[in-house]
Amino acid sequence: MENAVNQKSVISVRWIKTPSMMAKLNNDGSCRDEQCGGEGLIKDNQGNFIFAYSFNLGQGTSNMPSASTLLCGLKCCANNGINLVWGEIDSLVLIKCIKRDWKPPWKIAKEIQQNQNLVEENGFNISHCFREANKLADKLASFSASCRITCIIIIIFFNGKGRR
Template sequence: MVLNRDCWEWNKLRTQLPTDVDNKIIRHNFELKSNTDDKPIWTETQTGSFSVGTAWDKMQQRRPKNDILDNLWHKNIPFKMCFLTWRAIQDRLSIDSKVASLGISIEPGCYCCKGDIAGNTRENIEHLFSYGDLAKKIWSFFAAAFVSKIIPPIICWEIWKSRCSSKHEITKNKFTKARIGNSWSSLCRAMENAVNQKSAISVRWIKPPSMMAKLNSDGSSKDGFNLGQGTSNMAEASALLYGLTWCANNGINLVWGETDSLLLVKCIKREWKPPWKIAKEIQQIQNLVEENGFNISHCFREANKLADKLASFSHSTNGIQVFNSFSVLPRSVRGLINLDKWNLPSFRIRPVKPSLLVYDPP
């Protein structure tokens, strides 16, 4: 047995288990409960539940990262276009040069060129999508300035459609589906608006009602933090747990706790399943909330700047530091307190999806 009265028998543990297992037990600090059933935890997911996807990622040997292929897929572009571009990059299209390599006799010719080149050139990937008459004409137009990464899959798709229609049909396909204006200036304007469109809302710190204390908490993680090693979720949970414990120990029961971590609030209210790494801290916070009647709510990060600023100081201090008066606080923190005191707003700025660039594939 490696357990004795809900405690680890470290002497037996080190002799019976491999060293890497001992280190995992120490690092994750698993809580022992004699009256509850053991349950497996899949450490590759936040929830602790097994998934085939994470198991596959763990087992397979990943290839080196390819920036071109990683940036190829875009949620606003139909999958068939991105997939065709991927096939072109990987040389996986059934063009004449590939067919001829199988020993099948094919007359030289390019279906996207004119004149002597069209009859004397054997079709290949580079010629079709880069050096052919049609490809050079299109790329020279769009290469005049920076364009969004959604343009190349569209161009490759239309070049391929034009090639196939020229080879197998009588009428050539035309580029009429990309509605981006008739001039280069209209395209640039659409791209600029797509990048620069933003929305802004005013956000304020809300003063608590009379006779109630307000606790704003935030955690900061940078290779570890002042309350222990861990992720940003662990930092958020540990900070809130410390603040609520301090309030409970000092007899402050009318407390309004506020944090900018939506995950933390949802887990405390039992609306979401907590990540297994912070399940212990979430349980302790829930116990404090139920025993003392604390109220926990979510706020935007822009309304929690003071707590965020104080949390960032944890990287330059050792241990826990308590400020008992306004005058001993850092100057930048005192300024944020005055902004909240005067009820001045902050602005939450978020990008807006582009609206001028519309693509309607057939």
């Protein structure tokens, strides 16, 4: 075999602004020692917080917290009149299942169906992002999995100039 060359490619990973008037939903789920938690945050197109949530989900498997956390975020958007939403999550499995490219694992089939319904009924956009572009949600999800508190919801509405 000739001299093998290991080629590395560089990918730019960063938080991407949404188009004007569109909100960005970043969320993540985490499992540690079979204890799961999830966290999400919604920002406007300038990166200003609209709201955030975090909760302990108890025992589960790796895909369950991501599906449940995305569902919570999409419901919060739909229920609060945030109609233009771009959801990002670092679970490619979840994205492929929601977009109907892959059949969902049976343990999260119900959550996948609910996510699909919300995305389709509200015209939400969802896409995969690398974990490095989702650092805040990733860190908070790790914390929520180890937290003994069932649910923390922080709702902050900003109009860019202060609280509304």
